[in-house]
Amino acid sequence: MTVTSLATVSLPTPALLIGADRLTESSGGVAVHHFPATGLADPPLPVAGVREVDLAVAAATEGARAWGALTPDRRRDALLRLADLVDEHADEIIALSIRDSGFPLRVARLGPSRASGGLRYYAGWADKIIGDVVPTWFGPAFDYTVSEPLGVIALFATWNTPVYNIGLSVAPALAAGNAVVLKPSELAPYAYLRFGELCLDAGLPPGTVNVVTGGAEAGTALVRHPGVAKVHFTGGAEVGRRVAALAAEHLKPIDLELGGKSANLVFPDADLERAVAVSVGGIVGGSGQTCITAGRMIVHDSILDEVVELAREQLRTCVIGDPFDPETTMGPVITEAARTRILGMVARAQAQGATLCAGGSAVGGDLAGGYFIEPTVLSGVRPDSELAQTEVYGPVLGILTFSTEDEAVALANDTPYGLSSYIQTKDLSRAHRVAARMHTGSVYINGRGGLGPGMPFGGYKESGYGRLGGREGLMAFMQTKNVWIALDES
Numbered sequence: 424m425t426v427t428s429l430a431t432v433s434l435p436t437p438a439l440l441i442g443a444d445r446l447t448e449s450s451g452g453v454a455v456h457h458f459p460a461t462g463l464a465d466p467p468l469p470v471a472g473v474r475e476v477d478l479a480v481a482a483a484t485e486g487a488r489a490w491g492a493l494t495p496d497r498r499r500d501a502l503l504r505l506a507d508l509v510d511e512h513a514d515e516i517i518a519l520s521i522r523d524s525g526f527p528l529r530v531a532r533l534g535p536s537r538a539s540g541g542l543r544y545y546a547g548w549a550d551k552i553i554g555d556v557v558p559t560w561f562g563p564a565f566d567y568t569v570s571e572p573l574g575v576i577a578l579f580a581t582w583n584t585p586v587y588n589i590g591l592s593v594a595p596a597l598a599a600g601n602a603v604v605l606k607p608s609e610l611a612p613y614a615y616l617r618f619g620e621l622c623l624d625a626g627l628p629p630g631t632v633n634v635v636t637g638g639a640e641a642g643t644a645l646v647r648h649p650g651v652a653k654v655h656f657t658g659g660a661e662v663g664r665r666v667a668a669l670a671a672e673h674l675k676p677i678d679l680e681l682g683g684k685s686a687n688l689v690f691p692d693a694d695l696e697r698a699v700a701v702s703v704g705g706i707v708g709g710s711g712q713t714c715i716t717a718g719r720m721i722v723h724d725s726i727l728d729e730v731v732e733l734a735r736e737q738l739r740t741c742v743i744g745d746p747f748d749p750e751t752t753m754g755p756v757i758t759e760a761a762r763t764r765i766l767g768m769v770a771r772a773q774a775q776g777a778t779l780c781a782g783g784s785a786v787g788g789d790l791a792g793g794y795f796i797e798p799t800v801l802s803g804v805r806p807d808s809e810l811a812q813t814e815v816y817g818p819v820l821g822i823l824t825f826s827t828e829d830e831a832v833a834l835a836n837d838t839p840y841g842l843s844s845y846i847q848t849k850d851l852s853r854a855h856r857v858a859a860r861m862h863t864g865s866v867y868i869n870g871r872g873g874l875g876p877g878m879p880f881g882g883y884k885e886s887g888y889g890r891l892g893g894r895e896g897l898m899a900f901m902q903t904k905n906v907w908i909a910l911d912e913s
Contacts, residue, residue, distance in 0.1 A: 430747040432518035437468040437612075439475055439636065440619040442482035443629035450474040451637055454609035459525030459755040460746050460793040468612055471637035476644040479604045479633040483575040484650055486630025487602035491572055493628075495550035502546035502597060505625035506539040509586075512621060516614050518747075520585040523611035525754040525793070527746040530708050534587040534614070537874075541590015544876035545598035548897050552599070563910035570901045572600030573676075574652035577645045579666070581657045582611035582757060583712045586618055590876050591891040592655060593618075593632065599900040601652075604633045606645060610757055612636045646670050653677065653900070659814075660839075660885050678889025678899055680714070680881060682814040683842030686835035687717035688857065690828075691726050693847035694869070699733040701845055701871050706798055706818040707741050707753045714886075715843040715865070715872075718815055719804075721834050724824040727802065731780050734800050734820065738781055741798055744790065755794040756817055762794045765817035769799055772810040772821065777801040782818070812838050828857065836862045841883030843867065864890075 438445035451472030456465045471479070490498065509516065513535035520531040554568040576596045580588065585607070596603050607615040619634035635641060646654055646669040654677040656666045663681045670677040689698045705716035722730045746754040756762050762785060769783050782799030785791075796818055804811050804821040811821060825831040835844055843865040846857050858866040864882045865872070874880055874892070881890040889899055 430518070432515055434465060434519070434522065434613055435616050435620070437466050438616065439469055439471055439479075440616060440632075440634040441475065441479045442486070442633065443623060446475065451640055454636070454638070456523075456609060456612060457758070458522055459757055460790075462759065462792045462794065465522075468609060468636060470609060471606075471635040471641040473640065473644045475635055476604075476637075476641055476648060479635045480575055480645075480648050480650040482630035483602040483604050483633055484630070486628050486633075487572070487574050487600075489628035490597070490602055490631045491600045495552070498598065498600065499546045499549040501626055502542050502549060502594065505622060505627065506542035506546065508621045508625050509535050509539040509542065509618070512617070516586055516617060519614040519617055521746045523585045523613050524582060524712075524757060525746050526583075526709055527751045527754045528749050529752065531746070534585065538586045538589040538594075538618070541594040541876040544590070545594040545897065548595070548894075549598040552897075552901070554903075557905070559907070565908045565910055567906050569904045569906065570898070571904055573900060573902055574601060575650055576601045576603050576900060577648075577651045577654045578603050578605045579642065579654070579656040579658060580605055580607045580615060582608040583709065585611045585614035588657065588891075589618060591874065591880065591896065592657070594876070595891070595897045596655075596900045597627075597631065599897055601900055602631045602633075604635060604645060604651070606635055606637060606641060609636050609638060642666065643669060646675070647673060649673070651675065655889070655899075656680070663887060678881075679887030680889070680891065681842075681885060681887040682816075682840060683714045683716075683882065683886050684719055684812065684814055684838040684840040685715055685717045685843045685845060685863075687720045687845040688831050688835055688847065689720060689722045689726065689730060690831075690846075690848040690850070690853065691723045692849045694849070695726065695729060695733055697869065698847035699730055699737060701847070702820050703734055703737045703798070704871060706820050707738070710754055710756050710796070711818040712756060712816050714814075715874075717845045717871075718820055719811060720820060720822045721831055722822055722824055723831075724826050727822070727824050731800065731802055731822065735781050738798050738800070743786055743795055743797070753798060753818065756796060757794065759794050761817065762796055765796060765815060765819060768810060768813070768815055768817075769801070769819060772801050772804060772808060775805055775808050775810075776803060777805070777808070777810065777821070778803045806834055806837060814840065828853070832857060832860045836860075839885040842886035843872075845871075
């Protein structure tokens with residue numbers, strides 16, 4: 424598909440997907456999605472209320488029965504068919520993802536392959552779920568365990584990576600035998616809705632995957648619903664706390680994948696161009712709107728000037744513009760409110776003594792209608808400042824300095840978050856030594872790293888708990904039953 428035709432892909436009919444039905448009207452009213460690159464409004468989107476959540480959970484309950492009744496090989500084959508469909512409709516999904524979030528084509532085009540790759544990976548697990556035989560000593564007995572699906576999973580999907588994270592969340596939930604109520608943000612509804620339709624086309628029983636867009640009312644109803652067995656929430660820490668509190672009221676298990684404040688530790692012996700590209704690539708490719716963006720560089724003081732100059736040099740190649748244009752390397756942020764918030768953080772950082780090295784303003788001219796911000800670099804950031812402690816979720820790079828390894832580690836760990844960290848050094852001993860001291864769920868050394876479906880991913884501290892990816896990600900959507908059988912005749 425050409426770039427021109429990508430830009431003209433029609434949006435799906437605004438609807439909620441419940442069972443096999445597409446609901447174009449709902450009790451929750453409507454929301455209006457704006458294309459972040461232009462600020463222009465799309466057709467009103469129905470938003471789920473309590474009634475639609477009830478319908479979705481009821482459909483998922485039936486879907487879980489039908490899906491769980493299939494033999495493992497049939498679930499495996501259905502997931503493989505779904506993966507094939509995602510690949511076949513990749514161009515359409517890419518176009519909808521760009522309309523959803525404004526991420527540029529070169530980033531959005533990764534989404535379908537990540538989704539289909541995760542579906543294939545977990546399809547391979549679907550027929551390999553086993554239990555254990557447990558030794559016993561309280562008399563003659565045989566004891567074994569069975570891994571069983573939980574039932575209905577409420578999956579709260581984030582807006583910043585439409586479809587990308589399906590391979591890490593929806594795929595293991597389905598491979599484990601569960602049904603899903605997927606709640607995307609109204610900020611990015613279209614690619615998820617199309618994915619839900621492909622699930623039906625792949626032959627998954629109606630209700631196995633339901634897609635209900637909504638805000639706080641729908642989210643609260645979904646967490647509280649007695650038919651929901653578990654909640655997986657991806658999003659910001661503030662909302663995550665509220666969701667966890669709601670789940671606790673009902674003793675409902677929950678996994679949280681929350682924000683991050685990833686440190687990029689750069690030692691003097693590092694490949695500096697590559698080290699700087701780890702952070703610059705993060706604030707440019709997704710406009711800094713990913714939870715593992717290395718937006719906090721902690722640089723040895725002997726190389727500060729060189730690092731700042733390299734950051735400026737790399738940013739000179741940044742092309743800000745139409746996200747459908749393959750030459751564009753950086754798109755907008757998600758909303759006008761986000762742009763205002765981010766620019767406010769930049770201004771406050773300068774007021775606290777940070778030096779503006781690049782960017783720092785909204786983009787005007789032909790792009791003024793969209794939510795574009797210049798990629799921004801600040802040096803001399805105070806460790807206790809808002810910019811060093813708070814997730815920006817925007818194209819802003821803050822640079823701090825250190826003089827000793829111990830100081831670098833202390834600065835890296837000195838935030839409430841613990842999702843990921845980066846270490847740049849050619850010293851293998853240092854790499855292992857520092858990685859062991861990072862209070863983060865993931866550590867990337869001499870590169871940006873990815874989120875392959877076999878890699879356990881999740882946070883420490885206020886970045887949440889639970890893991891996606893690998894066997895851990897599969898077992899997160901299962902429960903263990905123990906069966907004990909007496910072997911004596913008494």
